[in-house]
Amino acid sequence: MRKFIYKTSAIIFLLPTAIAAQRPAPAPAQTVPVAITGATLHTARGSVLPNTSIIFSQGKITGINAPVPSNAKVIDASGKHVYPGFILVNNSLGLVEISATKATVDLVESNDFVPEIRTLIAFNTDSHVIPTVRTNGVLLAQPVLGDGILKGTSSVMNLDGWNWQDAVVATDNVLHLAWPEYRKSADEKRNKELKENRDATLTELKALFARAKTYQPNSGVKDYKLEAIAPVLNGNKILFAQVAGANEALEVIKFANDYSIRKTVLLGDASLDSVLEEIKRSGFPLIITNPHSLPTNESMSPRLPYEFAKKVADKGILHGLDYSARKDFSDSRNLPFLAGTTAAYGLDKEKALQSITLNLAKILGIDKDYGSLEVGKSATLFISDGDALDQLTNNVTEAFIDGRQIDLNNQQKELYKRFKEKYSTSQ
Missing domain, CATH: 2.30.40.10 (Urease, subunit C, domain 1)
Incomplete structure (x- = not known):
């Protein structure tokens, strides 16, 4: 009985605060x-x-x-x-309210391969973070899971809806892949383990795509994972592939070509500088992940993360910017200032604007209605x-x-x- 009274009292105590906020x-x-x-x-x-x-x-x-x-x-x-x-892509906005409170975090799954997970239905239109992001002109967003290899399917949402049905702009149009990273250790035994784990992950990933290529949805055997992957292979869904460096980018380009995935978008930082020519030849757009970053290695110029967008644009690669950082959902209100930084470091001001508006609308396939x-x-x-x-x-x-x-x-x-x-x- 005392437990019931305690809970009721807590609700009454918190009610004025909730109403005020x-x-x-x-x-x-x-x-x-x-x-x-x-x-x-x-x-x-x-x-x-x-x-x-x-x-x-x-x-x-x-x-x-x-x-x-x-x-x-x-x-x-x-x-x-x-x-x-402005358009915010590759971000957890709407999936997290308070990162230290697990009950308000809906961006992590226990399995690394969850292409069937739809962030659409987890998007919290009542988030108190969203209005702070709108304050700087961010009006569309793409909520994405935080961890995993195949990180589920995302949708494009507007930032003013009663529920996810009101907010959705493009439904389940992107599948997210975090390509396994090359990792090295000073310990030879650990190096062997890392390589074996990576090889096993890639084998599982390629097996899923191979099965999805021959999957028949009306055969009577329903497989939700394969149903989520199959539209990528027939061109009805976009593949966003996040890469940690140049070698991974080249692997993704080969993977996409092997499986004829023409709607592929690369996501990476200034460490891709050495393979820009290969990215251009692939024809794949590039989303530059958070230009407000430190150099990724000792030999990289500290200016390169800021100058990278101009180098990408000069190559003629369709590019956009995201805000992926430690507190990406709350700090994403700073998205326009990432574009401002790229303009300060040589990119034409209106091209910098396009990197968070029209270019992203083209990449997401919503440019008929949004972006300009x-x-x-x-x-x-x-x-x-x-x-x-x-x-x-x-x-x-x-x-x-x-x-x-x-x-x-x-x-x-x-x-x-x-x-x-x-x-x-x-x-």
């Missing part, structure tokens, strides 16, 4: 046209249009510098900037007082997902206001 409710559907006027438009198509208006209705962009409908809601954005919503400001595309965009790739001047004032104006409030802003009021009045 509620996540902003998702925005209602757009009901009237919206016209943003006088802004500088960064189209993500390489052009910057000063003193321009953009009009959208029923969630779609209907005009740029077109007549403003008489019933439109007009937002004067003179002196401000309009950008397409063009007539007919989704009105998923935001307004900033300053340069959205610069952490000193970026200040998002309004944001829209499919034309719905979202609430940009969050817990961090609430705490800032609360304590600002307290200490400003106590002086």
Whole structure:
């Protein structure tokens, strides 16, 4: 009995705190046209249009510098900037709330081969972290499991939905593979064990793909793992292959060619510098993992992680950026500043913008609707007082997902206001 009383008391005690810290409710559907006027438009198509208006209705962009409908809601954005919503890929946002509390962590499976796991249905639209990420213009995300070899199937989600059904943009369109890494030890016996373990893992991986190639889903024998892999082989699903270095990248390219997986995307850091020519010849896009990284070895220039995006772009390789770091889900609000760093180290500013907008939309297969400001595309965009790739001047004032104006409030802003009021009045 005392145990019951204790639990009830705890719930009553915590209730006021929970109510005070509620996540902003998702925005209602757009009901009237919206016209943003006088802004500088960064189209993500390489052009910057000063003193321009953009009009959208029923969630779609209907005009740029077109007549403003008489019933439109007009937002004067003179002196401000309009950008397409940023896209966050290869991240655990929505799968983790508090990393130190296991009950809120849904990104780890006990098996290394779980292609059938769908992050779609685990995506937490009520996460308190999501509103803090939206504050910097990140409006679409791809939640991905953290560990494993075949790390499940991901979907593209918008960051303002009542549930995952509301939030989904592209369903189960990417299978994630973490290619086994070459690892070495000073101990010869340990080296042998590492090689044997890696060889066994690769054998199991290739066996799964070989079985998936001949799998008949209507044969009466259902295999969920093979059903998740088969669409990669017939071109209906994209393979994201994360590699630890140049040798692994070359192995993935060969693996993809052996199994005729044309929709392959490589994910790796500046350690791939020596094989950029091979990556270009493969035709595979490259997602550069967190440019805010230390050199991976003693011989690497400390500037290379920052300059790498320009080298990739100069090769003509379709590329994007992700935010994969130790606290990737909470720190991913810094995604635009990764692009800003690549611009500071030589990449054209609008190409840097494309690396977190249109390029990623192309890689994910959603560029028909997202990734740039063009007539007919989704009105998923935001307004900033300053340069959205610069952490000193970026200040998002309004944001829209499919034309719905979202609430940009969050817990961090609430705490800032609360304590600002307290200490400003106590002086």
